[in-house]
Amino acid sequence: DDRNNGTVPTPLTNYLDTQYFGEISIGFPAQMFNVVFDTGSANLWVPSQKCSPFSTACFTHNRYDASKSQTYVENGTGFSIQYASGNVRGFLSEDVVVVGGIPVVQVFAEATSLSAMPFIFAKFDGVLGMGYPNMAIDGITPVFDRIMSQHVLEEEVFSVYYSRDPKRSPGGELVLGGTDPNYYTGSFNHIDTRELGKWEVTMKGVSVGREMMFCAEGCTAVIDTGSSYITGPASSVSSLMKTIGAQLDESGYKVNCDSVKALPRITFHMGGQEYSLTQEDYILWQSQIQGDVCIVTFRGLDVPPPTGPVWILGATFIARYYTEFDRRNNRIGFATAK
Numbered sequence: 001d002d003r004n005n006g007t008v009p010t011p012l013t014n015y016l017d018t019q020y021f022g023e024i025s026i027g028f029p030a031q032m033f034n035v036v037f038d039t040g041s042a043n044l045w046v047p048s049q050k051c052s053p054f055s056t057a058c059f060t061h062n063r064y065d066a067s068k069s070q071t072y073v074e075n076g077t078g079f080s081i082q083y084a085s086g087n088v089r090g091f092l093s094e095d096v097v098v099v100g101g102i103p104v105v106q107v108f109a110e111a112t113s114l115s116a117m118p119f120i121f122a123k124f125d126g127v128l129g130m131g132y133p134n135m136a137i138d139g140i141t142p143v144f145d146r147i148m149s150q151h152v153l154e155e156e157v158f159s160v161y162y163s164r165d166p167k168r169s170p171g172g173e174l175v176l177g178g179t180d181p182n183y184y185t186g187s188f189n190h191i192d193t194r195e196l197g198k199w200e201v202t203m204k205g206v207s208v209g210r211e212m213m214f215c216a217e218g219c220t221a222v223i224d225t226g227s228s229y230i231t232g233p234a235s236s237v238s239s240l241m242k243t244i245g246a247q248l249d250e251s252g253y254k255v256n257c258d259s260v261k262a263l264p265r266i267t268f269h270m271g272g273q274e275y276s277l278t279q280e281d282y283i284l285w286q287s288q289i290q291g292d293v294c295i296v297t298f299r300g301l302d303v304p305p306p307t308g309p310v311w312i313l314g315a316t317f318i319a320r321y322y323t324e325f326d327r328r329n330n331r332i333g334f335a336t337a338k
């Protein structure tokens with residue numbers, strides 16, 4: 001159905017409420033890839049057929065084979081992207097990429113080496129950056145900019161729904177050119193992006209229960225559809241975790257499951273609105289062999305200046321607040337997710 005004038009919603013898969021990804025095709029005949037639609041970066045990369053056999057993370061995923069695509073155009077420029085959690089190296093190629101039913105001729109990276117951490121845990125093959133062009137490595141025009149220049153979108157926006165329940169289908173949805181009222185209630189509250197060219201806003205505070213505990217003098221919040229959790233400055237998060245009685249172990253913060261119902265709501269103050277997360281929003285309740293484990297979906301992460309210090313609001317937040325990314329007006333809209 002083309003209610004967004006030329007585009008069809010892309011259903012997303014929800015893996016354990018921590019990874020959300022959807023299908024794109026590259027080349028002709030179509031080679032299919034599962035990618036994270038990531039507002040925290042602005043490049044498209046997928047594993048390459050040419051990746052070294054020693055790159056475990058590479059051969060356990062779908063790989064692009066240029067020799068099998070009639071629409072492949074060679075480029076060969078080197079590429080490398082560094083995330084806080086790992087890195088990707090490869091070279092550039094050009095081919096037809098189809099996203100949400102829209103074909104674009106796109107320069108993307110064929111990854112020939114993927115750091116085992118974290119990509120051996122990735123259920124997705126690659127990443128499709130939905131960030132602004134000035135975030136793009138090698139000055140490559142991002143996919144969404146190529147789509148906007150085709151003037152097929154009713155509105156120059158895209159919207160993201162992430163389900164909170166792994167059993168619910170679809171696990172999420174990306175809409176190019178509009179929003180999907182099936183997945184939110186009420187109206188949107190909009191917040192202008194802090195500076196042109198990043199999906200980030202000014203946050204006015206973070207409160208726990210009724211007490212304003214962090215960012216009282218203002219700070220930056222990055223809205224990152226490609227991150228699983230919420231991250232904040234390590235010192236702030238560690239004192240937040242102490243307040244709720246969470247323990248840090250090698251795989252993150254955990255709380256005793258029978259203390260969950262008494263946990264306070266955590267509220268992010270942005271654009272004159274209060275965006276609260278209840279314990280069921282921010283606790284991942286996992287039934288494991290040795291009994292139930294309750295993971296707190298907050299992580300400490302110190303991002304060095306000038307970007308940092310920042311709070312990064314990832315899937316945990318987006319699952320509760322349906323998010324519209326508006327390139328026309330350089331603003332982000334939140335509505336209560338259904």
Ligand SMILES: CCN(C(=O)c1cnc(C)nc1NCc1ccco1)[C@H]1CCCNC1
Nearest residue numbers: 019020036040083118121122225226227228
């Ligand atoms: C994609 C790289 N990212 C991850 O945080 C990340 C890493 N490794 C694994 C295995 N998964 C990740 N994200 C899963 C996910 C999908 C949707 C929501 O969260 C970040 C890097 C910084 C920019 N933003 C994206």
